[in-house]
Amino acid sequence: MSKKVPLLSRLINSSGSKKQLILALGGAFAGLFLLGTCSQAYLTFNRILSKQKDLLGADFLVINKKVSLLNTISGSAGRFSEEDIKELNSLKGISNVGAFRSSNFKVRAHFNAGLGSQIPGLTTDLFFESVPDGFLELDEARWDWQVGDSELPMIIPSDYLKMYNFGFARGQGLPIVPESVLKSIHFDVLISGNGKSGYFKAYIAGFTERVPSVLVPDAFLDWANKEYGDGSNPRPDRVIVAAKDPSSPEISRFFSQNTYEIAGGDKLKTSRINTLLLIVLSIVLSLGFLVVMLSLLGLIQFSQILAYRASRDIRVLFLIGYTPAMITSPIARSFSRMLLYVTLLSLLASGAAHLFLYQFLTEKGFQTPLRPSWEAQLLIIAVAFILYVYTLYSLKKSVRTICG
DSSP: OOOOOHHHHHHHHSHHHHHHHHHHHHHHHHHHHHHHHHHHHHHHHHHHHHHTOOTTOTTEEEEEEOOOHHHHHHTOOOOOOHHHHHHHHHSTTEEEEEEOEEOOSEEEEEEOOBTTTTBOOEEEEEOOEEOOGGGOOSOHHHHOOOTTOOEEEEEEEHHHHHHIIIIIHHHHTOOOOOHHHHHTOEEEEEEEETTEEEEEEEEEEEEESSOSSOBOOHHHHHHHHHHHSOSOOOOOSEEEEEESOTTOHHHHHHHHHTTEEETTHHHHHHHHHHHHHHHHHHHHHHHHHHHHHHHHHHHHHHHHHHHHHTHHHHHHHHHTTOOHHHHHHHHHHHHHHHHHHHHHHHHHHHHHHHHHHHHHHHHTTOOOOSSOOHHHHHHHHHHHHHHHHHHHHHHHHHHHHHHO
16 A cells, blocks of 8 residues: 555645645744744843943942932931831832941052053042942952951942043043053052051952942941041941832832932933833734744644545545555645745744844944854744644644544
């Protein structure tokens, strides 16, 4: 008995069936392409946002109370009370609140001449602040400080270096200094107060764009305030807030009602834009899933119509000895080849879309991998396999039902 069953193959190649099959496979291609492209874009933007986190992280906000004329006249600063901090901690969407600690002693830094004779020695007054170590994303070995250590790690604002490179250095005819060079330089720090003084060798452990302040380890500032300060422990005038979603309308409304100011308010706007972008990509990704589901229904419907069109001939073939598996095997082979072509075409099309996105982002100064994400490619293959399995299952079920 021949194992070839040309009947169903002829039905596939008939004009009506071919149109239906093209529409179904076209829907499958559109869905797979949307899934791959949108998932790739989602992963790309997520990685860009993750890489561009500041030392304090993308979900940390520095809050202070707005300075008013009354504060200026009375000489008091807008400080945070224990009740204020408790209220912030109880706010939905905020997971942690840390208080800034300020130095109450004099700090003087001296940079020795370096980089040949082009950069002269520089002496300047400084002030120190600290935040709890849990709010920082730094190598613990470079940020650790214990009583008795002679070296002091510091974090300085990136704007300080920019002001030197593009303001002071340009005006004085001095060379600009990259971050990598400045991190390798040690300088002297003189601390004085309470009738005492001490020298430390300081180095820059990192740069921050979030806090316009010179940060030192919290353990050091706690010890130095007791050793060189007046021993007072004033209420903090700034706090750092860990927010699950900094762009939350509830958080923004609370800050506005309490006249709280956010350091780098533009970053909050950027966070909202980033959130909106990811939401839009998620919606388009969901539309891709919807198109795939519709194409799955179209393929299932096509297989059922194909089987019932040939129900009489299928019954005859079954009666003369053909099994349902033998009857559906030509369709399975033909359909698997067509779906394989659709899958490969979807992979190529989504890869081309990623290449376009890579070129666009590179021109805008963003760093992103050239190769498409394997997760997006795997998603296309997995969904195509599910399409194949469900369609063949539906066809076999229809044939078995006809065979009775």
